[in-house]
Amino acid sequence: MQIPPLSERREMTCDVLVIGGGTAGTMAALTAAQHDVQVLLLEKANVRHSGALAMGMDGVNNAVIPGKASPEDYVADITTANDGIVNQRTVYQTATRGFAMVQRLERYGVKFEKDEHNEYAVRKVHRSGSYVLPMPEGKDVKKVLYRQLRARNVRARVTIENRVMPVRVLTVDGRAVGAVGFDTRTGEFVTISAGAVILAAGAAGRLGLPASGYLYGTYENPTNAGDGYAMAYHAGAELSGIECFQVNPLIKDYNGPACAYVANPFGGYQVNAEGNRFVDCDYWSGQMMAEVKAELDSARGPIYLKLSHLPDATITEIEGILHTTERPTRGTFHAGRGHDYRERDIEMHISEIGLCSGHSASGVWIDEHAATTVPGLYAAGDMALVPHNYMIGAFVFGEIAGEHASVFARTASRPALPEDQISAAHELIYRPLSNPDGPPQAQVEFKLRRFVNDYMQPPKTERYLSLGLESFERMRGDIARMGATTPHELMRCAEVTFIRDCAEMAARASLARTESRWGLYHQRADLPASDDERWFCHLNLRKDATGAMEMLTRPVAPYIVDVPGFTRPDGIPNEPVGTELAGAWA
Amino acid sequence: MAQATNRVDVPVSVDQSKCIDGCTLCVDVCPLDSLAIDPETNKAYMHVDECWYCGPCAARCPVDAVTVNIPYLLR
Structure with missing residues (x-):
């Protein structure tokens, strides 16, 4: 193709621009539409199969269900797993709004597992509380969300542009006013003027190179190349915890989740080559990963997900989940090597590094309203810093971003876009x-x-x-x-x-x-x-006025929840939750 | 720069005898946009070796023409 002249461009306009049509972005668009603004949803893939859930998800890792767990337990668990360095007000949102989100998803048609008393069948994987909730038909989650996006009342408000990839957020006087990108099929140059911008572009999943050497054989969906991190940075937003890498224990070579969370309730667990358990808690944290790495590097390596001791029917049930939802080609991988869970445990290794607040704690710095440090710019999902936020957190913060960006956009002035x-x-x-x-x-x-x-x-x-x-x-x-x-x-x-x-x-x-x-x-x-x-x-970074990368620290905000067994080394006392946040808990 | 053509084993294969002339379902849904329609045959094929072996292409195909193999380096 030829380079198009700068003046030859498709100019689009909207109230709220959502960049990324995955978990957080879809929920942001649906929520903004309810707030009566015009929404443009840009997705560089196709919203029907995009983002971390491209093919579905087998369960929720962090649902705080009334009667099963409390928001305080969840916030304390996440605080402990992050060595105390969290803005609890953000985590509290995921804790208190997660249940309403589960109910919203149920209304849309997502199925969650219930027990014989019709109660949510949550399971314990975290250190103290039970927040893991299976989604028996999780392979349909994208289909369900797409149906909502195309419902008549939403369609009037939300325009979807697939295969359009923004590269920069545009700013005027330090405020986000739109974005610029191109159509990845025609090469057409595209500019968007917006009242507010929501970045929901996923993890930086294509950072480390998988041990296989295959560029796209990453743990994260490889379309998530850190677009959002880079766009937020160049727009002048602060990012935080970038040194807190994502490293995960995975099926060796396949490089997808071994899913101890799925296998645990059925009796599966991780062992070393001597057949002994070596972690006391399967919940993914930096501490657990240090234990995994130590075991792999020792004479007791390699490590395995052990299923071979389970009855045939149980293994069939596990296969029914693992080989159909999140990464359905797992079965193809094992079959290709002639491996069967009944005869052979699953060799595991650790992944390449990435940046992802869904699993770890590195992302764009946001407050409890999903606002970044750039006015008019919001962030949600894997790229927004709410530690260990996973899928429910992405939905919750997508919803919050949708609400707050809509309010911002309604009164935002619309300056000419910056030609430079x-x-x-x-x-x-x-x-x-x-x-x-x-x-x-x-x-x-x-x-x-x-x-x-x-x-x-x-x-x-x-x-x-x-x-x-x-x-x-x-x-x-x-x-x-x-x-x-x-x-x-x-x-x-x-x-x-x-x-x-x-x-x-x-x-x-x-x-x-x-x-x-x-x-x-x-x-x-x-x-x-x-x-x-x-x-x-917190260690934050941003682009300074000269274009250099500047480091700054921010104190950990006063806790709003006590953390049993943990004393803040800086002695800053707790604050009350405040009515606005507390009101979210059903 | 000198150009070379290296043959690669691509993960997604499309059974050309089953693939429906003019259908673009697999091409539409691939997150990496790695499938394309061959202008000469009007059938789908993998045009770049960029694959997350995720599977929407195979799941969406109405005639089971698409097979997702594990990329050779991981297999």
Whole structure:
């Protein structure tokens, strides 16, 4: 294709622009539509099968159901799992609004498991409370949500544009006023003017290179390349906890979840090669991952998900869940190797690194109303910092973002879009077309992500992290020379720039936090101890006025919930919840 | 830059004898946009080796023409 002239563009306008049509983005769009604003939902894939739930989900990891658990227990559990560094007001929203969200999803047609007394069949995986709720027909969750998006009353309010990928959020006087991107099939240049913008673009899942070497064989949906992290950063928003990497225990090579959460209630569990359990709690946390890594590196490795001791009928039931919902090709993978859960336990390993607040705690800094530090810019889902927020948290914060962005958009002035930013984005998108003989994206991306593995995988040290940073700076040159000839290749090339931005953020944040914290997630081999005096705080980063990456710390907000067995090292006393937040609990 | 053509084993295969002329369901739903319609045959095929082996393409195909294999490097 040819580079289109800057002036040749499709100009769209809306009240609320939602970037990403996955879990959070879909809920944000549905909620904004209820608030009577015009919504534009951009999805670089197709909303019918996009985001982390592309093929479905087998259950909810964090539903606080009245009578089964309390919001206070949940907030305390998440606070403990994050070594105390959480804004409890955000986590409290997930805790108190999760049940209403489960009911909203039920009204839409999502099925949750009930017991013989018609009560929600929650299971215990976390350290103290029971929040895990299976979704027996979870393979249909995207279908159910899509039906809502296309309902007549919603259709009048929500315009969906599939295969349109934004690369930058546009700002005027520090406020978000729209976005700029392109159609990944036609190459058409696109600008959007909006009253408010919601970023819901998923995790930075294509950061580390999987051990298989296959670029797209990532734990996260590989379309989630860190687009939202990069767009928020360049719009001037603060990001936080970027040093708290996501690392997960997975099926070796397949690189998908082994699903101890699914197997646990049936009697499955993780063992080392000697057949012994080695973690006392299967809940994914940095501490648990440190224990997994230690076991893999010891003479007791490898590790397995043990199912072979279970009766045939039980295994058939487990297969019925695991081989049909979240990652249905698991069965294909095992069959291809001639492996059967009845005869052979499932070898596990640890994943490549990523950034994801759905599982860990790295993302765009938001308050309890999903607002970022940039007025008019909201964030939700895996990319927004609400620790361990998972699917229910993505739905809840999508809903919150939809509400608050609608209110903001209604009174927002609509300035002319900034031509200098549009021109810079045009250059970012189309530059590879002017180097058709430059190195192709696949090679550039492989090299970039290999450096991520070489230098960033925990345990981290200052020397390795510094070499990583040097490599990511050098890769700017490779990226500038990268070549492409089709709109599809331009999409992948733009993603490589997002990956590089995320890698640099990960290196700088990991260097700045001069201590170890969160188990394996930020394990510094050169600084193995935690330093509560200096580092019991959030580490945030943002783009400063000169374009440089600036680090800053923010104190941990006063707790609103007591955490049994944990004393804040800074001695800041608790605050009352306040009526606005407390009112959300049914 | 010198160009080379390396053959790769792509994960998604489409049975050309079953694939419906003019149907684009699998192409429409692929998250990575890795399937395309061959302009000469009007049938679907995998045009880039970019795959999360997630499966909507196979699930949506009305005539079971699409098979998702595990990418060779993981198999």
